[in-house]
Amino acid sequence: MSDIPVRIRPEIAALPPYRQGKQAAADAFKLSSNENPFGPLPQVAESLRRAGAFNRYPDAAAARLTARLAERFGVAPEAVHIGAGSVSILYQLTQATAGPGDEVLFAWRSFEAYPGLAVVAGATAVTVPLTATAEHDLVAMAAAVTDRTRIILVCSPNNPTGPVVTQSAFDRFVDAVPADVLVVLDEAYAEFVTDPDAVDGERVLRSGRPNVVILRTFSKAYGLAGLRVGYAIGHPRILDAARSTAVPLSVTALAEEAALASLDAEDELNERVAVLAERRDDLVAALRESGWDVPDAQGNFVWLPTGERTAEVAAALDAAGLIVRPFAGDGIRISVGEAESVPRVVAAAAATHV
Incomplete structure (x- = not known):
């Protein structure tokens, strides 16, 4: 019992x-x-000291940060979605696309939150083993796509093993995936990448692939792990679906302020x-x-x-x-x-x- x-x-x-x-x-x-x-950085800490007004709710859309990132990536504000860390957006996108009878596809071992995304959504997790060099096997992942696949998670650099997905391999992979299946490029560590052949989310966006959403975060390179703020860039209708599943007002005013100050101090x-x-x-x-x-x-x-x-x-x-x-x-x-x-x-x- x-x-x-x-x-x-x-x-x-x-x-x-x-x-x-x-x-x-x-x-x-x-x-x-x-x-x-x-x-x-001192200027980031100072921005938090000045923020104040903790008795007021934050801006639900994080409009200032949204506008700043939209300008940076050359997209409309509707193509930017701010979340309480990129992992929260992963949950939102999975719940927006997958449910009972559907499949969530990802490499394994990869980010340890991925299996739980599928379970919480009521979907089935489908895992594809990494290669002998601890990299994504994108050919095998493409072969694992079925008519039940709704969302595919690609982590580059891969957490916890470290290698990147190359741009050419990612482009071939997206070409092989049905156009109505969401591909999430999880780039939580993009700022640390020095390999010139690595996939670049900004380049992916410029190539006009509407079924790809890129995820990035201020937790790692920007050092704001304790404030929880990340973002997605992609097709506005896809991000609208994510916004519909989001917990309202989860991005705090402090997180937005610190993210803006961090962009100023890049x-x-x-x-x-x-x-x-x-x-x-x-x-x-x-x-x-x-x-x-x-x-x-x-x-x-x-x-x-x-x-x-x-x-x-x-x-x-x-x-x-x-x-x-x-x-x-x-x-x-x-x-x-x-x-x-x-x-x-x-x-x-x-x-x-x-």
Whole structure:
């Protein structure tokens, strides 16, 4: 007999809640949540101090931020949708397109929230394994599309493994997908990408593909993870459907203010992103030198393919004061954190390699 006091959908009762990266003690480095290790820029912090008026509801449309992003991407304001983090928009798009009997298609392993999107919508998750190099197998994904497929999620760079989808591969993939199936290009880490062959959401938008929506966020490169603000760019009618499923007023006035101030400070923020990208590349090189087969990394994290040794290696890293994100049976994602964390990561990982 169930210990739940009311009737809950069985698939929801069986769905594990989203598990946040473990918090770190004062003497440890938190490298579990892909957060930006740099604190807020002074001008961003000042914008929050000036915001005030917490007794008033925020602008439901986040109109100033919407207009700013519309200008930036060269689209109408209706083609921009702001959400409380890009993951909230993922839920909205999935619920707007898929229901019982429909399919949600994505690569696996990828962003751990993806399976739950399908369950919450009442749809079926269809997963396609990554390649041996931890990349999306877009040919196999195209072959997995059926007349029940309603939405396809493509994560580039892929979280948690790191490689990007190339522009040419993505273009071929969209050409192979039925025009009435939504393709979401999840670019939460786009600002960290240095590979010139990587898919670029802005280029996709310019190519005129109405069934593609791109997602980006202010949580990672812009360092606003604690304020929860992300956005989608795409066809206005698709985004209207997402807006219809959204929780009203979920984007706070503070989040909008900080996002606008961050856009004003992009030159300084891009300098920080460049530092993190270089630190990432150095970390990848050092881990490979120690024997680890690390996939190409284009986000602000690296992937250790630890397989069945995942719990053992994660425990060793934890003992070294490194809080990382283990995925049982698959591997460990390590965020690129403070400069002082890098030699400790390299030494601890080298000690665990066999």
